[in-house]
Amino acid sequence: MAIEDVGLASSTLVFMVLGLTLGAFIWGRFRYDLVALAALLGSVMLGLVPADDAFMGFGHPAVITVAAVLVLSRGFERSGLVDIIADQIFKVGERLVLQLLVLVGTVVVLSGIMNNVGALALLLPVAMRLAREHNTPPSLLLMPLAFGSLLGGLITLIGTPPNIIISSYRADVAGDNFSMFSFAPVGIAVALAGLAFIVLVGWRLTPKRSGQASAADMFDTANYLVELKVNEASKAKGLTLQQLRDELEDTIPVLAVVRDDDRQAGYAFHGMLQAGDILLLEAGPEELKLLEDKAGLSAVAELEEDDTDTDSKAADASTEEGEAHPPVDTAGLQLVEVVVRTDSMMINRSVRQLRLNHQFGLHLVAVARDGTRLKQRLRDIRFKAGDILLLQGEENEIAESLPTLGCLPLANRDLNLGQPRKLILSLSIFAAAIVAMLLDILPAAVALSTAALISLLIGVLPLREGYQAIDGPVIVLLGAMIPVGEALETSGGAALIAEALLSWGSDWPVVVTLGGLFILSMLLSNVINNAAAAVLMAPIAVSLANGFDVSLDPFLMVVAVSASCAFLTPIGHQSNTLVLGPGGYRFGDYWKLGLPLSIVVLAVSMPMILWVWPLTG
Template identity: 60%
Template sequence: MADSHLVFVLLALTLIAFVWGRWRFDVVALASLLAAVLLGLVPSDEAFSGFGHPAVITVAAVLVLSRGFELAGVVDVIAVQVLKVGDRLLYQLCALVGLVVVLSGFMNNVGALALLLPVAMRMAKEHNTSPSVLLMPLAFGSLLGGLTTLIGTPPNIIISSYRASISGERFAMFDFLPVGGAVALVGFAFIVVLGWRLVPRRAGKASLDDMFDTANYLVEVSVGEGAKAIGWSLARFQRKLDNSVPVLAVVRGEQRYAGHAFYGVLREGDILLLEAGPEEMAMLEDKAGLRVGLAPSEPERVDDDEASASHDSNGAIGAGSDDDAAASRAGESAGEGAGESPAVKGDDATQRARHLAARAKGLVERDERDAEQQQALEQTRKATRDDSGKVDTEGLHLIEAVVRTDALLVGRTAVELRLHHQYGLHLIAVARDGSRLRQRLHEIRFRAGDVLLLQGDADELGESLAMLGCLPLARRNLNLGQPRRLAASLAIFGLAIAAMLLDWLPASVALALAALVTLVLGMMPLREAYRAIDGPVLVLLAAMIPVGQSLETSGGAKLVADALLTLGSQWPPMAMLAGLFVCCTLLSNVINNAAAALLMAPIAASLAKGFDVALDPFLMVVAVSASCAFLTPIGHQSNTLVMGPAGYRFGDYWRLGLPLTLVAMVVTVPLVMWVWPL
């Protein structure tokens, strides 16, 4: 089989694996690269040349600088003002979408969305707005903003590097602005004026309690006398109950201990604050001998005549009489009622009266004990409930977090990850597509876009979530940053941009130098820099660059271009540009946009050569269309991140995404031909 045919087979299998989603896209890309080497499509000595490619270095540097902006408080200074826009939805959309468009032009668009997502959630809660109305416009705005500059999105960097490999000259920092800026501006206007009306209003919730119905599942369970759980650690408790009942807190006396931080053993009288439904409650009773609450015991049933006698005797006791007096009265009453001599029946009546009196006394003592237990429960509840009677989660350090596409959790369970032992986190609940999952927690395999309710130490939550690849959605305490650090971050970034504009340094060197200076000056810890680098995206780029080149070197790109030229030989170049836009957009909605740009760039170059026209218009169309992944939640990480918090379904995205894509194409094609003449 010819190399040109082999590369098509390989790419087809790669695309199928991307769409299937069984393996992460970085693993698929690396497997595709190694297969290309084994098939002889990529020379073995060039297999890993992509890891040193300028596009990969540039993307890594932008990710580090974006994290530096966050730590310096650059975005928070602006976000404070966003929260003051008022309760009109138009103003909220303008503020959120406009800000994310601007930020995405100068930092990673996923990073910009991650910073503003908690702000949007807070805004939705404060103004009683469904998050679904705000989050899709916010995600699409982050994609539009990336069109405006060289560093706004990986496809722009890839196209610039590809142009340099063909013509020896790269696109400059703001070469994308005339076309990309116009598309972003028109797209922004469309979203805030009309587009948001096309977004389905889903049941995504803006608050922790609403998202997970926490109040309906938090129950208090007492460790009673003789309970099996006495002497158990919480770890053993979880194992016995198949890790299906999260313990949020242990209340002992007037002290309350967070479940994730309690390492003692359970004692009689402890109260456990649990997340449990009816099924789990039955399991608690069966396997641990625990019962819900401490309600007073119900009195034993007695016969009507016994109850009457008990009442009389109880009354006598309450008046201060002794058992003999009660028995005497009972005996007289019995004798008279029977019409018989007291000498005959007196002894039996006296014994029965004494029995009933003793029984009544026992009931009184039990009622007193239950009253004391109830009083103890009420005192305990002061530690677990607020003034309104609802379970008080304050101090339990609960947080919502959304699973990113590149998260360590994807495809794994909490047990496999050892969330508590490795990361100090308790998994309390999982929501998917806007509703809480009812499966047992240890059976749930996490997916990108899932929203998790987690518990952990307040000081370590952020670090643990970052290690796992989760984005916190809880109320964000905006940090205004340190003025000196903020000014220094902007100055360093400004100098890097100036060096690029004046052609003093290529983008990869200028931005890498800026990232290094940020670290040397101590403006960001080194570990934060490494965490900011999106490893899966870099592996994807590094692996797909040689595969994309093999499409050109094997002659595969020329075959595709020749077929398109034959098909559209009578079409004007504008129609061919529109067709290229459609093909690249469809591809970017099912695979990563960077991979789409890598695969379509050689085809665009072959088309330009076949038409005997300038290369730049075709490359610019690929750059714009590769970032117009508005049709599906899997086309871009920004789309995936908002799916869970907003409660979107897979088919919701095209409602706004399709008209927005058409708007982008109508603006892009004629503007490209005007700014970059054929």
């Protein structure tokens, strides 16, 4: 009895820790890796996880495999693969159905051989450019693209972290893991069904937000690009641009300085302002008043632009004395639109905290969120995942800084952000790792880690980018949650949940309980990270299988599939968050396509799982 009481007390503590953890995940005030680490340390202090085993999860094969896949995926991004794909996709023409078929079909295939977020990152700029060239609202393309990346991840072991976690968990409890293509029969069927639904019906359920594809519409820079003159009495006279920013206590970007008909880009101007200098800058009414009151700058004339691209020209402006002023050429100003990734170092930080200008050589020109340009002061904006930024800087600095900042270019602005093409070499290394896994020469973690190491050694991917590719928050999440998930099992908590489900489903066929497990895991993955959902649901699935005295495999496969199908919210998966800003979506937009797609996945995957992995197998 005493032992039972101890077990009940332990399971109660585990439920309390998990309840608080899930609540913190849903609240979203703290990043999920910090929440997971707090859950781990709390479990150690409560005696649920032995102190000596607290950090064993960071060496777990699933964590190592995820890290290796992230490095290999970044290698694909740098190999020129996107250029080859883009060249073919741009040939599809103006028919929306064909655009969706090619885009979503491509991301499904790519997500099967690389990390699904990486696959989406490859195609997001292609989709944005396609939308702009054909005047298609990107909201019709980007959500289907994100959902396609989730579907493609179901096909192989390395397509998504839940598959890796479930495979490793099977090795722990049954002595053998799932192989590279064990997920393929079910994954391919689900992916094809999902693709057909999205292309034929689902896109009609996405919001049609016109005008989002145009940079001019998104940022409306023509209404804000102005010339200001430095007069003899201006406080700005004799100041450098940085001193001017300090004086204003704001980060209003100066795009160019014109002196004696010579134009110099703002980021390259380091001298002192003189009377007669013309500043070309991006400012709204409030900023203009600030510049006039604090710096004594006076407006020359509003500039008219036909385009915000790097080839744009400023229109003629006149001086205060009425003399004609030569046009200000902005062709040399490198402007790039980027989206803030979910793993970006910019999240919850401001321009000043990042030292964007001093440390990275970039000027922030404008910010758009949820498809709308933010009108507040740039210095006050704390960036969020999915924000779209308009940045200015030198081409080399942009190419070097964007990966470090965790930003993804949205459109081709003649910037070569990649290394020389090494696609064949990259694919050959990856193929060799797959062969080693299929022939049982090496386990997945060792084979893929070896492939990642070789890629770094031979220069397919620079070492610095290799480290940047490893998504630190996801690694911490997995490393911390794996011991917590094991505590759920060792404390008897998983068995208690399974007993409750067994009791509920005792009068029903096993397949009904299996369906309930699928729905529960799918709902959980929409409010917490899908990897965390797989970690928590795996021990429950095993306890259920043991309780019914049936095969473990269909229960584990149900968790693998359902944990990867977070279609209802923008927070359930990184791919969903990544398209939130560029697509101009709102939180409530996702379920309109996501709910029927979830039903399609459930309807197709359940019979496929039971056919490939029978209960009595």
